[in-house]
Amino acid sequence: QVTLRESGPALVKPTQTLTLTCTFSGFSLSTSGMCVSWVRQPPGKALEWLALIDWDDDKYYSTSLKTRLTISKDTSKNQVVLTMTNMDPVDTATYYCARLYYDILTGYVPFDYWGQGTLVTVSS
C-alpha cells in the first residue's frame, strides 16, 4: 500500500526558510522510474507544481520558483525534503507531495498517490 505524508511547520515568518518532509511507504525511490514531486495550492486557488526528484537523483524545478527551491532525498529513510527560501505571505498554501513514476509500457503515471497535504501559513 502506497502512502505519503507531509510534515513541517504550520507557521513561518516572512523571509524565513521553509523545510518540508515527505515520508512515504509502499515504494522505493531507488527503483528505476520512480519520482516524488511537490505541489502546492493556495487557499481557494489552483494547484501549482513545484519540484520533482527522480530515482537517479535528477531534480527539476518550477521555472518561476527555481531560485528558491531545493529538493533532496534520503532513500534509506524513504523521505524527500523540500526547502523554500525567503518565504512570503503569498506562499501561504497547502503543500502536497505526490508520487510519479515512469512505466515502460504506459509511459509516465503522474501523481497517482498524494499525501493529505500540510497547510503552511506565512505571517509575522
Add this chain to the structure above:
Amino acid sequence: SSELTQDPAVSVALGQTVRITCQGDSLRSYYASWYQQKPGQAPVLVIYGKNNRPSGIPDRFSGSSSGNTASLTITGAQAEDEADYYCNSRDSSGNIWVFGGGTKLTVL
C-alpha cells in the same frame, strides 16, 4: 509554452454527458492527466496517458486529445462527480510539470 488553460466553470445535468477541456501547446507532444479534487481533500488521479483509468475510477470517466486540446469526458455524470478538475502535463522541455487553472464542475 508552459501554460494549460481550462474553463473556470462547467455545469451538467444529472445523468448527462460533460466534456472538460484543457488547452496548451505542450499537449501536441505530451499527454494530459486529469485530477478530481473535492473540498478539503487531496487531488485524485482519474485519467492519464492516452486514456488510462487508475483502479477504482469509474468507466464513465474517459480522456481524449486532439491537437493542442485534451478533454476529460464524464458520460452520465453523477452527483458525486461535482468537484474541481485539473489537467496536468509537461512543458515543451519535458522536464517541467504544469497544472491547468482548474474547472469547477457543478452537477445540476
